[in-house]
Amino acid sequence: MGEYSSPTYLGLDLSTQQLKAVVVDDNLEVLVEANVQFDNDLPEFRTYGGVIIRKDAPSVVQAPCLMWVKALDMLLDKLRVSGVDFARVRGISGCAQQHGTVYWSKGSRELLKNLKPDRFLHEQLCNAFATNNSPIWMDSSTSQECEILEQTVGGPDKLAEITGSKAYERFSGAQIAKIWRTRPDIYANTERISLVSSFVASLLVGDYAPIDYSDGSGMNILDIRTKKWNDQLLQVCGINLQDKLGETVSSYTNLGPISNYFVERFGFAEDCGIIAFTGDNPASLIGMRLKKGDLACSLGTSDTLFLWLDAPKTLTEGHVLCNPIDGDAYMAMLCFKNGSFTRERIRDTAAGGSWQIFNELLDSTPRGNFGNIALYFDAPEIIPALVGDHRFNKADERISRYSSKEVEVRALIEGQFLAKRAYAEDFGFVVGSNTRIIATGGTSSNKTVLQVLSDVFNAPVYTFEMTNSALLGAAYQAKHALHRENNNFEEITSIIPEPKLACKPFSDAESIYRPMLARYRKIVAQLLKQNDDS
């Protein structure tokens, strides 16, 4: 087949601040990328960072769903201007910020099925939403609903066992329950509730698209073992909720051909397949091509760990989600709030704001930092639930400060990675001979920091050149879903270059960090106990 007619795949990512697209060729190489920035490209919606925070109630964080609709038309126009031949696109998949919910008003299904190609989507869908503002993952206004969800099934551990997570305020179940309780008019006028991911898929397929198992695992109402909605939890989140949520499907389901709107307006082929959309974190797992035994460590504003799990685990901290690639597997996700922000604070106080000096200080201290261990949390941390700075010397005695900047810098980085190893091990992660730590995110370009990561885990660290793993994951999923009958995911993506080795652990690493890990756990247990007692 010639270049002209060779197939391409389109991946979309509706994140908090922008809608992004990537077109890849049959070898999964990137051909074109484009994005629509919500604040700058759609100023009429008056978002800041893509969101609207209620002035009188800052825990309420929303985004206008019509802005997302408008962004889709704009993005496809940008791709067209870049020369993308939509007729070659065989499949489209995508991902979106997790947990956010969209409320389609009565009659919207008909609107979706009859979209007119000569009019913009946002003109036709301006009355399609029972509420124009969708609650998103940054919202934390649902503590009351969270309590009800946990009580309903017998406590946080039980909820975590069923749904993969204890109750979280940003999770969709609590968000839906809050709308049902506080805005019964909106709830009553809702025909269908989509996640942000299945909402974008609905626009493309011209009908309500089902929620996929992986993103559905971020709702606190899906039973991650049976992959069905849990009746008890449905009942406390809203009347007739099952009808409003529809069925769930595996993340690699071909939902059917693209809506005629896109065929006529942009020239897509009539048989271009729309693959279920999923959450950005599951899509990241796909984009990184995480294998069993690997640990992905995303070092950004907040730090996140991803793990492949063969079976669900029950832990009250962290999240277990259905795996987006393998219907029998799961994935674990652990979020740490204090990532780059805390690293930057210590860089500013100990290294005058210079990463170069920070790295020199880190390099000038020995592995194990003379026995000093510290924990630094600017914001209240998720795991462990602590805040503030906690410094300890080699005798595990609490001290108020370290005598040198070198020790402070190493204590920060070692402390952050000891925490990650401790919680990854709680999730069942074991360092084996094939273990790879895959580092992504802003800090993954700092090799001095990655060396500490490698030593603390006693495993080699690899990095990718690409930074947008979720977006690429969406494009890979489009090809995988359409070809999985003949080839598995590994075969389909084997063309892509492997991540590059960045650092290997020193031979003494395990003998230094294994005992420190035990001390770290002891220190955390003590701090948590002191908090409970006070």
Ligand code: XUL
């Ligand atoms: C995950 C979460 C965020 C959003 C951001 O639980 O809340 O990572 O998915 O896009």
